[in-house]
Amino acid sequence: MTEVAQHAGEQEGRTPPDTPKAPLRRLWEYARPHSGALLLGGFLSFLGGAAGLAQPLVAKLVIDALAQDQTLTRPLLLLGVLLLTGALVSALGAYVLGRTGESVVLTVRRQLLTRLLRLRVGAVDRLKPGDLVSRLTSDTTLLRSVVTNSLTNVVTGSLLLIGGVVLMAVMDAILFGVTMAVLVVVGLVMGVVLPRISRATVAGQAAVGEMGALLERLFGAFRTVKASGAERHEGERLETAAHTAWRKGVQVAAWSALSGTVAGFAVNIAFLAVLGMGGVRVAAGELEVSSLIAFLLLLFYLMEPLAMLVQAATEMQSGLAAVHRIDEVATLEREEVDAAPESPTGSNGPATVAFADVTFRYAPDAPMVHHGVTFEAPSGGLTALVGPSGAGKTTVFSLLERFYDATSGAVLLDGVDVRNWPLPALRAAIGYVEQDAPVLDGTLRQNLVMAAPQATAEEIDAVVRTARLEELVARLPDGLDSAIGHRGTTISGGERQRVAIARALLRRPRLLLMDEATSQLDAANETALKQVMLDAARETSVMVVAHRLSTVTSADRIVVMEAGRVRAVGTHAELVATDELYRDLAASQLLTAS
Numbered sequence: 001m002t003e004v005a006q007h008a009g010e011q012e013g014r015t016p017p018d019t020p021k022a023p024l025r026r027l028w029e030y031a032r033p034h035s036g037a038l039l040l041g042g043f044l045s046f047l048g049g050a051a052g053l054a055q056p057l058v059a060k061l062v063i064d065a066l067a068q069d070q071t072l073t074r075p076l077l078l079l080g081v082l083l084l085t086g087a088l089v090s091a092l093g094a095y096v097l098g099r100t101g102e103s104v105v106l107t108v109r110r111q112l113l114t115r116l117l118r119l120r121v122g123a124v125d126r127l128k129p130g131d132l133v134s135r136l137t138s139d140t141t142l143l144r145s146v147v148t149n150s151l152t153n154v155v156t157g158s159l160l161l162i163g164g165v166v167l168m169a170v171m172d173a174i175l176f177g178v179t180m181a182v183l184v185v186v187g188l189v190m191g192v193v194l195p196r197i198s199r200a201t202v203a204g205q206a207a208v209g210e211m212g213a214l215l216e217r218l219f220g221a222f223r224t225v226k227a228s229g230a231e232r233h234e235g236e237r238l239e240t241a242a243h244t245a246w247r248k249g250v251q252v253a254a255w256s257a258l259s260g261t262v263a264g265f266a267v268n269i270a271f272l273a274v275l276g277m278g279g280v281r282v283a284a285g286e287l288e289v290s291s292l293i294a295f296l297l298l299l300f301y302l303m304e305p306l307a308m309l310v311q312a313a314t315e316m317q318s319g320l321a322a323v324h325r326i327d328e329v330a331t332l333e334r335e336e337v338d339a340a341p342e343s344p345t346g347s348n349g350p351a352t353v354a355f356a357d358v359t360f361r362y363a364p365d366a367p368m369v370h371h372g373v374t375f376e377a378p379s380g381g382l383t384a385l386v387g388p389s390g391a392g393k394t395t396v397f398s399l400l401e402r403f404y405d406a407t408s409g410a411v412l413l414d415g416v417d418v419r420n421w422p423l424p425a426l427r428a429a430i431g432y433v434e435q436d437a438p439v440l441d442g443t444l445r446q447n448l449v450m451a452a453p454q455a456t457a458e459e460i461d462a463v464v465r466t467a468r469l470e471e472l473v474a475r476l477p478d479g480l481d482s483a484i485g486h487r488g489t490t491i492s493g494g495e496r497q498r499v500a501i502a503r504a505l506l507r508r509p510r511l512l513l514m515d516e517a518t519s520q521l522d523a524a525n526e527t528a529l530k531q532v533m534l535d536a537a538r539e540t541s542v543m544v545v546a547h548r549l550s551t552v553t554s555a556d557r558i559v560v561m562e563a564g565r566v567r568a569v570g571t572h573a574e575l576v577a578t579d580e581l582y583r584d585l586a587a588s589q590l591l592t593a594s
């Protein structure tokens, strides 16, 4: 995916993608808006921890009081208050941090969702939706624990550790030296372990993403998988991904267990060493017993921040891996949508289209799809694009919609390069009906108004009439409010296409692009479709990739494309007389149902 971002970046004239940043910096960017709450939560946790750290000192007071035959009431009371306050403050800190973690996840998810919706079509072509889902769900979830625990634990753990170490240094230099030697060993071990945890986590998350991508592939073609008896083969691929995730998880567990154990073990070694050395020095009268006990207690209290640090550093690795995966999506090339929605020409009538020596390839390393396409479609009327499959007809529409940008040459709408149109204005001027346009889950009405939520009942009625959908509306159990799509009534291919046309017309486009479905329509649907197109062409400019003779013969002009070039332009009669390819197409495979 990093490769994808680079690809996108190489092409000019686009919103440059954010440059990927070091995960730690990016993590901080996500956390920064919540830095106040994080600071508060971290401070409360730190206070809670510090209350614990003060206990050895109070214990020393108690022992000294015992030795001097004083009453224990005051020191014990102090200890009690300290414990209670510490617990309360810690609980509050934990709540504040937990809440903040959720907020950070929400911020990241919001940002990611907005960005996903604005991705360029070219960037989405190369994405696997399943992998994307895992980045949006599982990787963002990983961030929560990093922000709530790891980030603050690293800070509070370090502060407590430093505080404790300073206290130790003040109490006894020799015992301090012994302790430090042991801590250095822990540091060295962590230096070896952490990069390994990081690598294993990245690989594990990638395997989870791969699982998502495979599942999407499986359920996208579930019937074919079943019919081909390919469950076993597909299952094996899923099993491999699941197993990889397991193996990487086990590696993380092993390295984490090792680092945790080493840290615990080191503290115990330090305890023994301090006990031995301290004992000798107490016997020699160089150290008070109470000081030795306080030192030992301190050592045990240090176990907590030390374990905290080790765990946080470990968790931080998975969080940083997640940030990296999120960042790969967040930095993909996006469309600019902030621009003013006014058309640059101020014109309101049917639009003109012109291609001027357009060359185009889908990716820098892909073969050329257009080799200098040149044609003009004047304002109004029906223009048909015909040609063999793979000639580059659909690509003409993609360039007009600016799903991609021409490699060289210019695509003009109303005489203005589409790259100079504000994107919202361009998309508002053009209605686009995809080949095999999908019906979205929901009611017929929802399907129509998705592009024009403010449409009035009259406007909806009008497009229903223009698209010859009255019969469908009358037949459906609840009219316009009947569910269609996966969970509703299935509608025929011809009806689906007319629903798509009605949807596009509701936006009052100045240019209607329609990529005809190749599948055969029945006679009634075909006549309806032809009428719909001719009606639409009276009000606006219509360009259609035509596969049917009826469409082509009624067109005002026909552009014949072959292998990325325009071969001829004319009316049906002219082309039949002059163009061999067109004659062949008309006679045979392309223009069906004569």
Ligand code: ADP
Pocket (backbone or CB within 6 Å): 125, 362, 366, 369, 387, 388, 389, 390, 391, 392, 393, 394, 395, 396
């Ligand atoms: P037509 O609509 O005339 O059948 P297209 O414009 O769909 O032709 O495709 C022209 C060429 O571009 C084909 O060789 C096709 O494989 C390639 N192509 C189409 N869409 C993409 C895409 N999204 N990425 C890469 N190549 C593509």
Ligand code: MG
Pocket (backbone or CB within 6 Å): 393, 394, 395, 435, 515, 545
């Ligand atoms: Mg096509």
